[in-house]
Amino acid sequence: xxxxxxxxxxxxxxxxxxxxxxxxxxxxxxxxxxxxxxxxxxxxxxxxxxxxxxxxxxxxxxxxxxxxxxxxxxxxxxxxxxxxxxxxxxxxxxxxxxxxxxxxxxxxxxxxxxxxxxxxxxxxxxxxxxxxxxxxxxxxxxxxxxxxxxxxxxxxxxxxxxxxxxxxxxxxxxxxxxxxxxxxxxxxxxxxxxxxxxxxxxxxxxxxxxxxxxxxxxxxxxxxxxxxxxxxxxxxxxxxxxxxxxxxxxxxxxxxxxxxxxxxxxxxxxxxxxxxxxxxxxxxxxxxxxxxxxxxxxxxxxx
Amino acid sequence: xxxxxxxxxxxxxxxxxxxxxxxxxxxxxxxxxxxxxxxxxxxxxxxxxxxxxxxxxxxxxxxxxxxxxxxxxxxxxxxxxxxxxxxxxxxxxxxxxxxxxxxxxxxxxxxxxxxxxxxxxxxxxxxxxxxxxxxxxxxxxxxxxxxxxxxxxxxxxxxxxxxxxxxxxxxxxxxxxxxxxxxxxxxxxxxxxxxxxxxxxxxxxxxxxxxxxxxxxxxxxxxxxxxxxxxxxxxxxxxxxxxxxxxxxxxxxxxxxxxxxxxxxxxxxxxxxxxxxxxxxxxxxxxxxxxxxxxxxxxxxxxxxxxxxxxxxxxxxxxxxxxxxxxxxxxxxxxxxxxxxxxxxxxxxxxxxxxxxxxx
Numbered sequence: 001x002x003x004x005x006x007x008x009x010x011x012x013x014x015x016x017x018x019x020x021x022x023x024x025x026x027x028x029x030x031x032x033x034x035x036x037x038x039x040x041x042x043x044x045x046x047x048x049x050x051x052x053x054x055x056x057x058x059x060x061x062x063x064x065x066x067x068x069x070x071x072x073x074x075x076x077x078x079x080x081x082x083x084x085x086x087x088x089x090x091x092x093x094x095x096x097x098x099x100x101x102x103x104x105x106x107x108x109x110x111x112x113x114x115x116x117x118x119x120x121x122x123x124x125x126x127x128x129x130x131x132x133x134x135x136x137x138x139x140x141x142x143x144x145x146x147x148x149x150x151x152x153x154x155x156x157x158x159x160x161x162x163x164x165x166x167x168x169x170x171x172x173x174x175x176x177x178x179x180x181x182x183x184x185x186x187x188x189x190x191x192x193x194x195x196x197x198x199x200x201x202x203x204x205x206x207x208x209x210x211x212x213x214x215x216x217x218x219x220x221x222x223x224x225x226x227x228x229x230x231x232x233x234x235x236x237x238x239x240x241x242x243x244x245x246x247x248x249x250x251x252x253x254x255x256x257x258x259x260x261x262x263x264x265x266x267x268x269x270x271x272x273x274x275x276x277x278x279x280x281x282x283x284x285x286x287x288x289x290x291x292x293x294x295x296x297x298x299x300x301x302x303x
Numbered sequence: 304x305x306x307x308x309x310x311x312x313x314x315x316x317x318x319x320x321x322x323x324x325x326x327x328x329x330x331x332x333x334x335x336x337x338x339x340x341x342x343x344x345x346x347x348x349x350x351x352x353x354x355x356x357x358x359x360x361x362x363x364x365x366x367x368x369x370x371x372x373x374x375x376x377x378x379x380x381x382x383x384x385x386x387x388x389x390x391x392x393x394x395x396x397x398x399x400x401x402x403x404x405x406x407x408x409x410x411x412x413x414x415x416x417x418x419x420x421x422x423x424x425x426x427x428x429x430x431x432x433x434x435x436x437x438x439x440x441x442x443x444x445x446x447x448x449x450x451x452x453x454x455x456x457x458x459x460x461x462x463x464x465x466x467x468x469x470x471x472x473x474x475x476x477x478x479x480x481x482x483x484x485x486x487x488x489x490x491x492x493x494x495x496x497x498x499x500x501x502x503x504x505x506x507x508x509x510x511x512x513x514x515x516x517x518x519x520x521x522x523x524x525x526x527x528x529x530x531x532x533x534x535x536x537x538x539x540x541x542x543x544x545x546x547x548x549x550x551x552x553x554x555x556x557x558x559x560x561x562x563x564x565x566x567x568x569x570x571x572x573x574x575x576x577x578x579x580x581x582x583x584x585x586x587x588x589x590x591x592x593x594x595x596x597x598x599x600x601x602x603x604x605x606x607x608x609x610x611x612x613x614x615x616x617x618x619x620x621x622x623x624x625x626x627x628x629x630x631x632x633x634x635x636x637x638x639x640x641x642x643x644x645x646x647x648x649x650x651x652x653x654x655x656x657x658x659x660x661x662x663x
Contacts, residue, residue, distance in 0.1 A: 196355050197388035201449070202376040202405030215392040 046274035059271065070275040075251075075259070080279075082164060083233065083255040089168040090175060090232040095224055097172070098179025099217075103209075105180075106187045116184070123177030127237035134170045135242045154249075157242055163249035170238045175231055179224055186220030187213070219295055226291040230284055233257065256280050305366030305456040305489060306331045307352060312361035314347050314513075321347040323513040324361070332487040334480070335518075336504035338494060340536070344513040345493045349459050352491060353382050365456060376405070381450035382459040385466060387442045389434040389449075395421075396430040399448045406453065420452040423482065440471045447479070451486065458483070458490040464499065476503060497537055501525070509533050527649070531656040534582045534649065540611060540623045543588065545596070546580045546653045549573045556581050559616040561596030566646030571662040573650060580656075582649035585611065585625035590633060594640030598622055600633045614639060 049059040137144045140155035263273040307329040314322040322344040329335045337345040350356040354375035403413045424444040464472045501521040509516040517529035528534035534542035547558035553573030555562045598614035612624040650659040
């Protein structure tokens with residue numbers, strides 16, 4: 001009898017504790033509900049409604065018709081191709097350059113902290129400032145290229161071939177700080193003793209790097225790959241500031257994230273924007289899921 | 304196989320002298336233990352042999368060759384680390400094989416050597432596992448297999464047993480000694496554990512604050528410590544050190560109001576001293592009514608077969624008496640009198656701490 005009472009009291013204590021926990025979670029949940037969950041759900045609904053070409057008229061339900069219409073359009077496929085090219089330029093170069101800088105800064109040298117600060121500084125630089133600086137450097141009149149004797153026609157940022165790589169350069173520069181920090185943290189987690197053991201076992205510096213450091217860094221590399229890809233898929237600022245819809249090269253630089261903005265703000269077509277958003281969401285979701293699965297397999301590294 | 308010679312080796316880290324003018328010769332095929340408290344420079348000395356630290360002064364030779372400027376990979380040494388330092392992404396087989404692959408040894412030969420090393424250390428059934436799937440003792444054996452597989456000239460072992468539990472440590476200790484004797488490879492073994500050093504070493508080099516204190520076979524170290532540091536560090540518990548005045552032309556030393564008679568062989572040496580430190584092992588002391596030195600019992604430790612009675616003399620010196628478990632045990636706080644048994648006493652200069660040799 002008494003044991004039952006004790007058990008009952010125990011349960012109610014646990015329930016009270018749980019209730020209290022939910023109470024504490026409530027403010028955060030409320031904010032998320034209003035600013036994340038509701039818009040997220042609403043976005044799926046928007047995708048099912050088509051807006052008439054004239055603003056002001058009510059939208060009407062068309063089911064999946066709008067989704068298939070958008071996904072088969074030339075504008076969408078062109079945007080997707082640009083996006084993929086863009087990501088393929090930004091991510092590998094950003095990762096490799098970040099790793100190279102991290103390796104260079106991973107030494108015990110006097111004053112190395114200054115270099116670490118410089119290498120990671122792009123992470124805190126505003127994209128607006130960066131875009132203006134790079135825009136000036138790429139300017140056909142006062143920029144760096146004419147000074148070097150290179151003068152493409154049309155100008156770099158209006159050139160259908162070169163505008164996307166030019167924007168990619170800015171994104172690479174911007175991603176470099178984060179890439180450097182992630183790689184540095186990864187390098188610090190590689191135990192010195194394992195590299196020393198390899199040195200004694202006869203491995204040259206080159207072999208140590210490729211056969212020991214890189215395999216041990218693989219979870220870090222994969223994490224940086226995913227973070228870098230998500231970053232690249234969402235590069236917006238430089239395109240908005242330096243290109244914009246009036247630009248001759250615009251359709252070659254109209255990556256998904258910019259297309260979404262463009263659909264909503266310029267074409268006033270929430271349905272189109274919603275469908276594009278869902279595509280971008282699915283891409284990001286896939287990348288994140290892949291990373292989690294990979295990490296689950298690889299985190300069992302023990303010394 | 305080769306001898307290792309330290310000649311006036313010094314290592315400075317900024318302002319700290321980690322190893323100070325170390326001269327030491329490890330004979331071909333010998334297992335020499337570098338022993339000392341943490342921070343005494345023993346690991347630094349070992350790492351300099353491996354080539355992981357540069358020398359600030361002096362030379363190190365392996366065999367006939369001075370290796371000061373030789374890359375670690377060209378020194379033909381193998382090292383076993385305290386953390387084992389296995390390659391976590393490689394299987395046990397690939398771990399053991401790693402040094403062979405770096406030396407471009409052909410596949411069939413590699414397989415033969417790996418199989419041999421694996422058999423020596425009982426790893427046959429674990430070859431396809433990853434290090435994370437092994438126990439501490441098994442990882443330890445993989446590290447040893449990786450060291451022996453390419454028959455290096457010298458083994459360097461940096462506290463290889465510290466991460467094992469007590470039972471496994473005793474067993475692995477014996478395994479390493481057996482393996483070393485069979486291969487008769489020159490071995491430099493670093494430890495802070497004096498029991499490990501006493502049981503494993505052909506000779507022991509005791510270091511403290513970067514300075515070599517004494518190099519000798521274990522028993523000599525125990526019986527004739529070169530100075531008070533070695534006397535206190537070797538043995539568990541260490542030697543008791545009682546400082547007093549030499550009296551009666553070296554016949555005795557007066558300590559804390561009591562008198563310790565010196566054996567015949569030490570009297571002529573003691574006659575030249577005024578102050579003297581008497582070193583006496585805990586097993587050479589007894590508590591009894593006819594003891595000459597008064598002390599108060601502070602702790603009584605029961606260790607099964609024996610009892611350590613830790614006391615403090617009236618002048619504050621800590622004195623440990625080892626007695627058999629059957630003897631009557633004093634209580635904490637009790638006043639006791641301590642006497643010496645036999646003539647196994649050592650005499651030290653109280654100022655320099657150096658042992659004073661008997662004058663015949």
